[in-house]
Amino acid sequence: MPEVPDEELVVALRGGELAAFDRLYARYERRLYGYIRRIVGESAVADDLFQDTFLKVLRDRSYDPARGRFAPWLFAVARNACLMAQRSERSHASLRERAEAQLRPAEAAPPDARLGEAARVQAAMAALPEAQRQLILLKQLGELSYREIAGLMGVAEGTIKSRLHAATQAFRRLLTEGGSADEL
Amino acid sequence: MNCEECDASLIDYAYDELAPEPRRAVTRHLAECAACAVAYCRLRADLDGALQAAHEAPPPAVRQRLRAEVERAFRPSWWRRGLALVQRPVPAYAVLAALVLPAALWLVRASGRDDPASATSPRVRGYDAAAPPLIHRPIL
Ligand SMILES: [Zn+2]
Numbered sequence: 001m002p003e004v005p006d007e008e009l010v011v012a013l014r015g016g017e018l019a020a021f022d023r024l025y026a027r028y029e030r031r032l033y034g035y036i037r038r039i040v041g042e043s044a045v046a047d048d049l050f051q052d053t054f055l056k057v058l059r060d061r062s063y064d065p066a067r068g069r070f071a072p073w074l075f076a077v078a079r080n081a082c083l084m085a086q087r088s089e090r091s092h093a094s095l096r097e098r099a100e101a102q103l104r105p106a107e108a109a110p111p112d113a114r115l116g117e118a119a120r121v122q123a124a125m126a127a128l129p130e131a132q133r134q135l136i137l138l139k140q141l142g143e144l145s146y147r148e149i150a151g152l153m154g155v156a157e158g159t160i161k162s163r164l165h166a167a168t169q170a171f172r173r174l175l176t177e178g179g180s181a182d183e184l
Numbered sequence: 185m186n187c188e189e190c191d192a193s194l195i196d197y198a199y200d201e202l203a204p205e206p207r208r209a210v211t212r213h214l215a216e217c218a219a220c221a222v223a224y225c226r227l228r229a230d231l232d233g234a235l236q237a238a239h240e241a242p243p244p245a246v247r248q249r250l251r252a253e254v255e256r257a258f259r260p261s262w263w264r265r266g267l268a269l270v271q272r273p274v275p276a277y278a279v280l281a282a283l284v285l286p287a288a289l290w291l292v293r294a295s296g297r298d299d300p301a302s303a304t305s306p307r308v309r310g311y312d313a314a315a316p317p318l319i320h321r322p323i324l
Pocket of ligand 1: 187213217
């Protein structure tokens with residue numbers, strides 16, 4: 001049976017079919033929450049942003065399912081909410097420090113052969129500059145196309161393509177550097 | 185396509201951003217060239233690892249809160265729900281049956297009381313009052 005598109009589920013939900021929400025939620029909970037967590041770090045902040053983002057996109061009629069895909073809209077709203085939260089956070093620096101400390105379990109300790117693969121990947125992601133991390137997350141978790149990311153960030157598609165190539169290569173370099181410690 | 189061209193397209197290929205024709209060319213090259221196939225597998229593994237590590241489920245309480253909010257915002261009013269129920273074919277029959285059945289039962293019972301023959305006939309057919317209760321009958 002073909003999967004019901006996200007956009008149809010949004011229409012159904014707005015028509016009062018609550019089961020449509022459950023299906024949308026199951027599709028996006030881990031992807032959207034993972035994205036927000038990797039940007040803002042702090043879980044209490046992420047919880048609120050996650051809830052606000054979901055509600056805003058579903059409730060706010062400025063998203064019209066007939067005119068565009070759901071995922072880019074959802075991640076665009078999430079990205080803006082994260083940026084606003086980061087800006088409004090007075091202790092921005094300390095928030096980032098805490099976020100990075102939470103997401104970089106390997107950094108405090110010396111390279112450890114026992115470090116799991118998942119932790120190694122997370123450490124490499126956390127070590128990326130935020131702009132590069134954003135791009136990889138939007139591509140991977142958001143499953144957005146170069147064009148959709150370009151539209152969301154207001155830059156040319158070619159620019160996104162070359163930046164995403166650079167980000168991917170930087171991520172793999174960090175992963176290899178971390179990985180080389182395992183072989184010692 | 186040679187190895188250099190393949191290597192330059194590998195990230196776009198992994199991100200599913202190639203047009204159909206270049207995509208086919210990369211697929212063909214990967215099928216023929218072990219070195220590029222290994223390079224692609226490594227890239228794929230790194231990207232899949234990044235994806236897996238980035239996935240994270242929110243705490244259950246967050247889901248409950250959000251579900252309650254969604255319910256408040258989108259739950260249709262009682263008259264809309266009633267209308268939807270009647271508009272659906274199967275529940276419509278159920279509503280009809282719910283209305284008709286009690287009336288039919290009442291009619292049957294009422295007509296049974298009026299029939300004098302039914303008052304004298306035994307209520308349970310095949311019941312033999314002279315037979316001993318089951319418990320006193322020999323089993324074999
Ligand atoms: Zn090759």
